[in-house]
Amino acid sequence: MTADAQQVVLLHGVTMSAAAWQRVIPLLDEFDVHAPTAAGHRGGPAARRRPATIADTIDAAERFLDETGLDRPHLVGNSMGGWMAIELARRGRAASVCALAPAGFWSAGQRSHKASTARVRRTVTMSRLPRPLSSAALRSGTVRRLAFRDIACRADRLTPAQALESIDDVLGCAVAGDLLGTAESIAPLDPLPCPVTLAWSERDKVFPVDVNGAIARERLPRAEFVVLPGVGHVPMIDDPQLVAETIRRRVVGS
Template identity: 45%
Template sequence: MIHQGTGETIVLLHGATSSCNTWKHVVPLLSPSNEVFAFTALGHRGGNKATSSIEISDIIDDFERLLDKYNLDKPHITGNSMGGWAAIELAKRGRAASVCAISPAGFWNTPQHGQHLALKKLKRLAFIAKITQPLLPLLAKSSLIRMLALKDVAKYGNKLSGCEFTAMVEDMLYCEVKSSLFNTKQSLNFTEPLPCPCTLVWPECDLLFPPNINAVIAKERLPDARSLILKDIGHVPMIDDPLLIATTILKSIEYGKAFELNE
């Protein structure tokens, strides 16, 4: 977990096979005026241990237990990918003051559409990480290899340092629950309005959840949510442009406050 700052509370949730370190360049941009918690998910490296195969719902339950542990009743919650899915579900449970969901997972029709494509790419990344693990220290030194290796999740993967790239790959390698998550049958399919303001953020260059597919489905299922498309960033945009993401999070919180004043 990362915990920094004082002020209004912001909780950051990462995507599948990652860790709280996904947010390491965003947290310092938020913490000067906010208390920021970045949690690591159940079964992920640095998170609570999973005792068996799990589902997305178990991840969400564990995040809610973390909210309880740190006495966070209704923080502003931002999540990326699986974390975006979790943020929306936590809001549904009444645990969020506002939600900023960046490339949220779960908005798919059938396994033949976005889910199948995204999970196939993630399985391929996990396989490549496993077979190249002995060469990881050498491969990490090349900015070109970093960019090519991360092309499905970031437009500018070369922005990561060699150490950051290595840590990201090791997060995937040592994620205990990736097989369960890669084969999930669950989805984000409810259509009830959320009890708090919600901003859906779609990176224009997202190769896992393309906005022309997933954003359309999300609009059908959450018609009251505000939707944004951000240019020149990929699925994990904290790699590509931490400042843009921090600014987007803060603006989503301000939008939520204005929305509630107008209600």
């Protein structure tokens, strides 16, 4: 397999969709960018079995690479997408990886893992408000900021339409319960099969940098580790420009 020098694939987090990257993609116009929606998520292919696993989701992402003719593109992922990118690299399918606050760095039964999934489950529950009520409430920047406070610091920077689309993504994710309940995790990876950057959000409430970031550094000791200032778990919401610059530096430098 050969590296696809200007091909970048963006992988989103659990319960989200390719729309998670809509404010970042225009800032990466020098690359050929692909942003698939994960299996079992709104707008993506159906899950092939239930309960779905992270491994199943990674298998589906690899099928996307095959179908799109991408051997070893540069992979960028946030949360679950970062986990997927690392595992695809383990399979030899990445020229480089930039994992933004990746999921999967926990130990079985770890209290922080349960707390993290509880935050995401709370977002899922809040998304079940009647749509007219959600639509009206999300016109307020303050409400948007509060509604997404577990995953972002400045969700008021989303438009009301973008915030509502995020809620639709949560409601349309058929495999949320399956994936949030997974016992899977990322195993140690050393040496690395390609350059890997772990770009952790400084203000991540879901996977705190001093807990999950520390585990990530132990399991991928040769990865580059950087902290993204002033952003929450989904940095594409808080600072798309910072995310694009982080991606660009890693792709060009790999």
